[in-house]
Amino acid sequence: MTDLKTPAVTFDKTRTPGTLFSTLSIPVAIVVLVVIGAIVSPSFLTVSNLTNVINANSTVGLIALGMTFVMVCGGLADLSVPANVAMGALVTLGAQPVVGPGAAALLGILVATAGGVINGLLVGYLRINPIIATLGTGSVLLGLSQLLIGGGIVYAQPSDLANFVKSSILGVPVLIWIFVIVALILQPLLSRTAYGRWNLAVGGNYQAAAASGVPVRFTKASAFALTGLLSGICGTLLALSNGQARPIIGTGYEFVAITAVVIGGTSVFGGNGSIFRTVGGVIITALIGNLIILSGLPTQATGLITGAIVVGAVGIDAYFRRKAGRE
Amino acid sequence: MKARRTMLVASAAAAVLFAIAGCSSTESGTPSGDAGSVEGKEICYITLANSHPYVTPANEGAQAAADAAGVKLTIVSEEFSAQTGAEQLNTCVSRGVDGILLWPADENSYLPGLLKAEQAGIPVVAIDTRAGDESMKLIQSFAGADKYDQGKISAQQMEKALEGEGGVVIIAGQAGNGTEIARTGGFMDELEATESKLEVLATVNADFDQQKALVASRDLLTKYGDQIKGVYAEDDTMAKGFLQALEESGLGFIPIVIGINGEAGAFENIKAGTQYSTILQPPFRNGELAIETLVKVMKGETVPEMVPLENTVVDSTNVDTLEPAM
Amino acid sequence: MTKPEQSALALRMTGISKSFPGVKALQNVNLEVREGEVHAIVGENGAGKSTLMKILAGFYQPDEGEIQAAGETVSHWTPREARDRGIGMIYQELNLVPDLSVAENISLGAMPRRGPFVDYRTVTVLAKSVLTELDADIDPGTRLGDLSISQQQLVEIAKVVARKPRIVVFDEPTSSLGDKETRVLFDVIEKMRSRGIAIIYISHRLQEVMEIGDRVTVLRDGRHIETRDVAGVTPDQMVRLMVGRDLSEMFPKLDLELGETVLSVTNISRVGQFEDVTLDVRANEIVGLAGLVGSGRTEVARAIFGLDPIDSGEISLRGKVVRITNPRKGVAAGIALVPEDRKGQGIIPALSVRENFTLAVITRITNALLIFARREKAIVTDLADRLKVNPPQIERPLNAFSGGNQQKVVLGKWLLSEPSLLILDEPTRGVDVGAKADIHEIIGEFAQSGGAVLMISSELPELLAVCDRIFVLHEGNLVAEIPRAAASEESVMRAATGQVSAA
């Protein structure tokens, strides 16, 4: 593992059952689900279906990527996601007639990011409990979004931008490309930059991070701003690809994102987490949805199965942690 | 400790304040005006939502009709929750308003409140959605395009378009939501009643959300492919989601897609030939009609049990002559 | 004074051994405590005192050995068992509930009831009587969190006294008490002794041990060294027993040519913590900052590093006045602080050795975007080697390492930042002997290479051996500056206990 000159590698960290579980659980779970899928439905293992699986969660997956940072830095969760998604989507379409599609999309993303920045200020700088802070901002922003459009639907104008969002490149939908690219940017951001290290440190031990000169408040605040930004992108993409938007557009996305991150093995206590594992969690939740329809189970069963997987994954993880702690 | 105790005492004092103020002002409550005139009377309107493409214009229609009749209209929104609505119904009754317009969010939850309204002699009219049979006995009239009927009509359309044969998928709204229940129920009951040979391949809940419909439709297309001869989407937004998935899939067959609501997007799709039909119900008119009916009841006039709002089926034959509802 | 020999045995611990991963905390330790005796336990940090007491309290199970209370051997010793057999613990760390009242804290876990309800009258009466007994002027109805720390300490004592214990353990009870409160505490201990309660008294303050102890047990490196009557020993003998070797052997000291003044602090104050503190540290110099716990020494260190703002005064580095309002500015100005509370403020337990090492300098080993992974690894590998981090696995999470190795990592983190001033707050607390020597070596090397060191320690021998000068704080005031030549345990202690006026 290490290339130290000193020998005596007495203890290999990858060999405990706990670390083995956290490394292998996600690939194994995906393989198991794929095998089940192949058995349940002949059309499961087709390129188009597998594309669908990834595409199903590619937009909400963006939020899960942001939520990973929130959880890693010890910020629990961002419950204002639906509001920021709605803001992003509604502004993107609502501003189109005034400023044109491109600028409107940017504006939408900007507004959602501003929502995230407010969360960041409340949580990072005022140190308000994230659950309450984001519950409050979510309520305000969602209310404002409805206030802005009164009721009803905002329709998109036909635009090249919308066509691009709906198109495919090399047979892969643009939405998947965007998700993959964002994940490929955020993975090194979390694991290989100073900023990512700060997030891990702040979540791991806030005080020690502060005493080591880590800009703790900025780090925490920026994780929420990032989630706002990604919620905005998600809203914008949804609005453009759907051609219309309503305030309910992001309903429930916060829970989907949290679930994906938790299934990916990131601890709610913060201090560890990985973007790739979150991507795994996003894929697992998508596979569940896909399998339910392909196997003809009622869609209402989704929560049952997802919840059971969350309990299983986190429960086993907690068990190994305790066992490791007792040694 | 001490401060908290003071606070509690003070809160109690505030409650007393309510009560005292209440005693002094109850006399001014609800004098009954002349029969025949509703000028200045108050209607409590329990609407489904404040922000919704169909409900919002209906609310506006109700407000316009109320203004025209000179009655005071208080709109409270149950936000799609029958439980909230049932509470609001109780509140409206206890406030002693002169009439109640109710948008039932499900069939069953309003019965106790309706009984109370009856005891208090407050007339109730339902808008847009029927309540259950028991409840309807306590409701003077129903003004709206019945969602259950929309389900039935959609089944008839499907029957007609497919000539009674083939596989159908249902893309339903949010599970447990009143509209979802009525539109699914109407559709299924009609199929059963007519002993239809249409086969329902699958029912998925996509929560009246285009994105969710898109994701679910992709999976449906994967599983059933061109076995899907007909698609019953419980609103046009979800129909749009299906069409999006179909286009993406490149499967190239054209199923019968039926939606409801008469959205602008659906009109375009019907013109383009990708959607078979939708059901148009003018929301603004719905609101007006409901208030007009309730006002009649309050004036003591007799009204029919149902004041129908035309469920206009929009298809390629008449799409150019009609205006979309939203 | 009573004659302990005549009274019965209250507690007998025989052959107690306990190991933790990498550390043999206790080896075959015996302890006998009689009724009506104040039995002091002394030893350096890491000698095994707290482990022994945690075993007595039932928090740890001994690997071997037997506990006998009031003549009965107890096979499975649990916290509940310990409490039921009348053992009360008063720790350095407060063990109170901030959101309950003082009276409730005193009765916590055994609230008297009337019917289903708390019998608040009895609770209050009990609290009042115990507090009066302790001569503590605290309203039993106050929310505990609203009290000062020293008042809370009294409540902690009251809580134990209220249980009418048969054996009471005091673990560094005076560390946050003022003189007056210490006197009160001694009176209380005296009263308890006269009632036949057995008292185990743990303290670093040998004067206190001399004053109230009847017998003293010395522990060293997890072993029982000796138990003697206090009357028969001098503090010097005790120290020798505790240390077990010549001090000079332990802390080699290099004489270095002193360089320019690196840190100069003039009249800094922070309300309620310290006042008008003036000190300086030069390059190549190791300066000690002594004082009892609570004297403000940690607070001065924190303020210099920027963790807490100063209210007045001036700090200059290499002759330039600096305003350091947060740790980031501290780091940027070339200051490093190894904090006293390693677990709370030093380490990030879940992160690896590598990630902990580079935390403070991570921005210096990145390009515009990414961390230079190879360079990071090389730096860390080299440093781990130099500091003898054991086991040498830089990817292993830090919580899997012993305290001494964790401390090395914290130290290494700051050495990487190449500070001109290194502040060390209790750098060797809870560290085993081997690691301690390593740490001293590291500090020495740092000073030798031109660094300035300001070091806080409760272990006077350590300060005396390592430091070129020692500043002494007493109740937030700087009371003495003692050059190496004049520094002795006595001179420092006299200043720390306020027996000299400001130098």
Added chain:
Amino acid sequence: MKGFTISTAASRVVQYRLLVMLVAVAVFGGLNVDDFLTINTLQSVIDRATVVGFLALGLTPVLIAGQIDLSIGSTMSMAGITTIFLQSYIGNIPAALVGLVVGVLIGVINAVLVVVFKINSLVATLATLLVFASLALLVTNSYPLSSSDPIFGIPLTADFLAIFTPRSAMFIAAALIMFVWLKATPSGRNLYAVGSNAPAAKSAGINANGYLAATFVISGLFAGAAGVLQSLSTAAGSPVAGAVMLIPAITAVVIGGTRLEGGRGSSLATLGGVLALGALTAALEYSGVPSYTQAVYTGLLLILLITLDRLVSGDGTTASRTHRRVKVEPTTPRIP
């Protein structure tokens, strides 16, 4: 200690927040709505607060213990469905009791996940939220169940003692009983100790895990009660009845002053929070303020209160060994 400053003013506002809110609502409602300040309004505000009130009350001990229970809405739905479903088989009262048992059982499941399997309560109850919301839809096939005896529940919302209805009287009584339990019994005090400083509580011989488990069971019981009362008084068992209730319940508890960090809170504060929020909603509803604008107000109120609370209380100083203040206490001479 302090002179009159903005921070003291703010701390007064925080301290008397419920009073300030109730007075503000009374004034606002009195000015804007005809016949607002009446017994009727008071009665209906209290009555409407009942269901969310039971949920909020159940949540209070959980939050005092420093945990959270997100599953209360789903629990409520399950209990309601069970009650209405069983009415025609085993009669009204037994069905209601079984509804409560369902609530307790879900509470037990949460307790096991948190205490035995050591899953963080946020995650554990998120999972049970998903599972039981899903189960409620599955067992009912998404259709609300109709009561076989719709008349039975009607008296629950009839007039009772001038300002109450029977169910709201139950709610107030439950709040008072819980208040007495939390404030005046040993187990109640121990619960605060567990939430405030668990290690200290454990070292005082308090079974901290037992208390944690108990709070989840209590929360399940209260959510069950909310479901039973809701379903009986609406004569329907809806699978989505509880879906919208979680957030108002949390909001009410927090506005009342109970903290998510544990150790503080009171059922009377929760009662006040529920009533204040209910009164605010009523006043806004009556004056025709759309629901989304109400959401904006409620959200702002929540942020404002919690921010004030934060600013006033500072960083929540607890005894930390590393950062002791050297404070020389004023020593009052004692008379011997």
